[in-house]
Amino acid sequence: MKTALFLAFLSLPYTISAHFIDDTVCSEMQAMCFDIGHGSSDEGTFRFVSPHNPGHGMETYLSRSSVMTGDKELGFMTRDERLAMKIDNQNPLYMLVEPLLEGVQRRLDGKEVLQILSIGLGAGSVDMYLKSLENRPNVTSVEIDPIMVKIAKNYFNVVEDDFYRIVVKDGIDVLKENSQENRQYDAVLVDACTGNIFDEVVCPAGAFLNKEAVDLLYGNLKKGGTLSIGVLLGQETGSGKTIVQFVKSLLIAFKNLCKTREIQGVQNLVLTCWKV
Numbered sequence: 001m002k003t004a005l006f007l008a009f010l011s012l013p014y015t016i017s018a019h020f021i022d023d024t025v026c027s028e029m030q031a032m033c034f035d036i037g038h039g040s041s042d043e044g045t046f047r048f049v050s051p052h053n054p055g056h057g058m059e060t061y062l063s064r065s066s067v068m069t070g071d072k073e074l075g076f077m078t079r080d081e082r083l084a085m086k087i088d089n090q091n092p093l094y095m096l097v098e099p100l101l102e103g104v105q106r107r108l109d110g111k112e113v114l115q116i117l118s119i120g121l122g123a124g125s126v127d128m129y130l131k132s133l134e135n136r137p138n139v140t141s142v143e144i145d146p147i148m149v150k151i152a153k154n155y156f157n158v159v160e161d162d163f164y165r166i167v168v169k170d171g172i173d174v175l176k177e178n179s180q181e182n183r184q185y186d187a188v189l190v191d192a193c194t195g196n197i198f199d200e201v202v203c204p205a206g207a208f209l210n211k212e213a214v215d216l217l218y219g220n221l222k223k224g225g226t227l228s229i230g231v232l233l234g235q236e237t238g239s240g241k242t243i244v245q246f247v248k249s250l251l252i253a254f255k256n257l258c259k260t261r262e263i264q265g266v267q268n269l270v271l272t273c274w275k276v
Helices: 079-084 097-108 125-132 146-155 171-180 211-219 241-253
Strands: 016-027 032-041 044-051 063-068 115-119 138-143 164-168 185-190 201-203 221-233 258-262 269-274
Touching: 016 079, 016 146, 032 146, 044 146, 063 125, 097 125, 097 185, 097 221, 097 269, 115 125, 115 171, 125 138, 125 164, 138 146, 146 164, 171 211, 201 241, 211 221, 211 241, 221 241, 241 258, 241 269
Parallel strands: 115 138, 115 185, 138 164, 185 221
Antiparallel strands: 016 032, 032 044, 044 063, 201 221, 221 269, 258 269
């Protein structure tokens, strides 16, 4: 099953004092376009990617990262000047970064080089934050849509190297290949969404909501490893049976060693499970 992978919609609780759309990129695979722009709030100045004309208000973003600004305000800069501002990878502003990494944060501060699988690239905020750490983990990022890779590289300073690579492939297929080759990770991060807010479950995408996918995620982890999954329910939640069954499958696979964490100001949750 081919599923588009990108970051969850965020409706922010902060006041936006400036908002500029500076470019638009369209994805044939997802049959939708994405705006790249800049804004400022009480948090500072940032670059964002958002659905083109989403109809949910201008504060609906897929991902944001702080930019390094000079003395000029956004309104006095040209489009090219705004797009030339450098990204501050240590301050991604993507609200799920810290919760997604909660399960593995202490080990990131240690001396070992952790192996991390990140499914759902988006603008690369999570991956580039990991890359900015003093003790960098070895990260494999999976993204099915090459346009999202283009956005991440061209607008958010995402650069591959020996410790960071992007695999353009379906996330489920990668999990299956890893299982066949007995390849395991210290942490698996799943931030893969359908992009349709009217789905019963927006994040994770439907391909990850069944027992087979849960078993694959479990099998991709080393003992002591952590699984973190971004969760967002759609506007048409129905009975909630899908997400309830998904959580039950996780609890069975991980022997009840799971926890949820709400994200203040948005509707997202993060599910974290530990493999023992």
